[in-house]
Amino acid sequence: MENKASAPVAVMDLGTNTFHLLIAQGTATDYTELIHEHEAVKLGEGGINKDVIQPVAFERGVATMLKFKADLDKFKVTKVRAIATSAVRNAANGQQFIDEVADKTGIQIELINGEQEAEYIYKAVKLAGGLGDKTALIMDIGGGSVEFILGNAHGILWKQSFEIGAARLMDKFHQTDPIPADAINSLNVYLQEQLTTLTGVAQKHPVDTLIGSSGAFETFVEVVELSKGNNFSLAIKNYTFDIADLTSVTDTFIRSSHQQREGMKGVIPVRVDMIVVASLVTRFILANLQINQVCMSTYSLKEGVLAEMME
Structure with missing residues (x-):
């Protein structure tokens, strides 16, 4: 199984309720999970229908991204994709969240639309x-x-x-x-x-x-x-x-x-x-x-x- 020696890759799914981190290595059809984490960030709490990330939720989000960054460092992952969906997409301060995460962790969050989300x-x-x-x-x-x-x-x-x-x-x-x-x-x-x-x-x-x-x-x-x-x-x-x-x-x-x-x-x-x-x-x-x-x-x-x- 020579694929197991391939460099690990990481995906973060930054959802409205939960932030997920999956670090794996191998191939698309045969990979090993090195880490699979879920954090109940509740980014939409208190502001989902007002289209704003509330300060407490904002802080939880940033803290979780710092935690994920430590995991990336631990597994020496260089190939990373962090995908944000509905809550960040629609929030007036969504870009501010993306900027702060980039500033504090170096992780560049990608915003995808609903069509891309459905495709994945x-x-x-x-x-x-x-x-x-x-x-x-x-x-x-x-x-x-x-x-x-x-x-x-x-x-x-x-x-x-x-x-x-x-x-x-x-x-x-x-x-x-x-x-x-x-x-x-x-x-x-x-x-x-x-x-x-x-x-x-x-x-x-x-x-x-x-x-x-x-x-x-x-x-x-x-x-x-x-x-x-x-x-x-x-x-x-x-x-x-x-x-x-x-x-x-x-x-x-x-x-x-x-x-x-x-x-x-x-x-x-x-x-x-x-x-x-x-x-x-x-x-x-x-x-x-x-x-x-x-x-x-x-x-x-x-x-x-x-x-x-x-x-």
């Missing part, structure tokens, strides 16, 4: 072996935006990014816990209005399977598997849900209080609250597009970027 997510899910000949709808629920990609193993039919991420929806609709029925109705009406293009495209290209890209879908899987007494490992790349399990776990999240979710095994702290609106978005898509097959891919944006760097 598709590339990652395809790399994980999650696509076949039939039309699938890939959905990546971020904190700031949600990417939808319609396609199969042969290519993308359509893709679009919508600024309806979990942090935005939570700020708009999930003010009381458990989330009240009228808030759920308002959220569904809002999704209906926002996602008209998706609904139209799905009528032209009927969707066989929904593939959830990491994030909330990993939490759905973990809670389902733990409830069955299985010690589930996210080392797998693809997982197929029993639709009854998915319905049951999302029902539980939607009806639960903050305290109940906090006590659930398999729910990481950053997702304790976001998981409610993520469940509602998932259920809306399944009902609206009449999909009854759902999978999860553990690969997302960072694996897509990593593949491009290693190719």
Whole structure:
């Protein structure tokens, strides 16, 4: 396995809720992870719908980048890509954040648009072996935006990014816990209005399977598997849900209080609250597009970027 001696590369996915760092070496189809970190930065906290990064969140972001820089130094990584998405893209002080990180760490953050984000997510899910000949709808629920990609193993039919991420929806609709029925109705009406293009495209290209890209879908899987007494490992790349399990776990999240979710095994702290609106978005898509097959891919944006760097 001579590829293991290749120089390590690093990808940072600087999301609205979580900053991820992946350092790996090898090739796009056969690599070893040297480090895989997640930091709950909550960059959108308190300001996501005002399109500003609040001072406390700004500081958390910079501190996390300093921590990541120490990891890069430890593994002597010179080939680095740091990708920022919705929260930084839309924030009035997003450029200030990029400048301060460059100044303090030497890391140059790239801002990508929603279309590029969708492209990388598709590339990652395809790399994980999650696509076949039939039309699938890939959905990546971020904190700031949600990417939808319609396609199969042969290519993308359509893709679009919508600024309806979990942090935005939570700020708009999930003010009381458990989330009240009228808030759920308002959220569904809002999704209906926002996602008209998706609904139209799905009528032209009927969707066989929904593939959830990491994030909330990993939490759905973990809670389902733990409830069955299985010690589930996210080392797998693809997982197929029993639709009854998915319905049951999302029902539980939607009806639960903050305290109940906090006590659930398999729910990481950053997702304790976001998981409610993520469940509602998932259920809306399944009902609206009449999909009854759902999978999860553990690969997302960072694996897509990593593949491009290693190719």
